[in-house]
Amino acid sequence: MKLTVFGATGGVGREVVRQALAAGHEVTAVVRDAARLGVPAHDRLRVAVVADLTDEAALEPVLTGRDAVVSALGAASNKQARLTPVAGPAMGAVVRVMERTGVDRLSAVSAAPLGPECPEDGALLRVALHPILRRVLRDVYADLAVMEAAIAASAVRWTVVRPPRLLDRPRTGSYRRALDANVPGGKVIARGDVADALLSTLTDPSTVGHALGIAD
Template sequence: MRITVFGATGGVGRELVRQAVAAGHEVTAVVRDASRLPAPLSGARVCAMARLDDPEALREAVEGRDVVLSGLGSRGRKADGVAERLTGSVLAAMEAAGTRRLVVVSAAPVGPRPADDPLPDRLARKVVGAVLKEIYADLTRMEAELARSATDWTSVRPPKLTDGPLTGTYRTVVGGFPRSGRTISRADVAHAMLALAGDPAAVKQGVGVAY
């Protein structure tokens, strides 16, 4: 596949590029600072852009691609609307270029959780939700942008991210979330995103992923 990855210097983005290159895909990594790319990503074509909020500038990076993968999001607790704003630019560029398939990373609290989740899990979510409310609000608005778009989107919603290894063993629930799912590695989130890119059942759906 011909793949473009946004947010390629982030934890999930680096894994997306690494795994896609290893699988033999033709990969374009879109970054603002190419010096932040580690050496293992050298198998990808690097597209450095000073601004990611200009749809016209992004069009070249998405035109003719089979799928666009996005790890864009806030790097801290202050979201500043980054996921909504930058994903909106990606969507506009894709629609102008006629590129259809988009898979983005979001977060578990944005989607529905199992009604029978254990009480400790529900209490923990309330605490985390209060601390990271700006980030989740930004991701909620981002998903609303996806729903209004003409793209064939999928939003992948992980719980707490870790720097653990790629296992390829995790649970996914289309339109929901795995019961008692608490963590997942960034490497496995990337693995799930690449797998879901070719899954018709995941189109225009949120997908919960967790161990």
């Protein structure tokens, strides 16, 4: 496939680029700073510098003629999300340009706290720890909620992937999935496995129009 990857310089996005190239895909990595990509040059890798991801005219060249989009966009901190939301505004522009250019498949990373509570999780997690986490990172999650709303309102075939806390570890290929739910007891997952989930959903029709919870 011909893929466009947003958020390619982040931990998950960089893994998406590496795994997509290893799988034989053609990748356009959209970045603000090409020096931060950290992926060796490859004949199937194009690096596109786009300073403003809400600039729809700038997005058209990186989306035209592509088969699918993978988004690993997200604020690096709660402060950043509060001052300059990233995922929500950018994704609104991305899906509009996708609709105009005929790119109809999207896989985007979000976060487990936007999913429903698992009845199987204990009261300590559901009543105490999870609400604290949502409060501490409320601006990050608010930005992701705007992103999810923009995706759901679009005409593209989408999947949202919701991981718990990310670990800087490579792909294992061994993780649990839950459609339209969070994984019971799911606390962590490797960034490499999040990238694997984002890519694998592109060819999994059962995930279209759904959120996918994942965790170790």
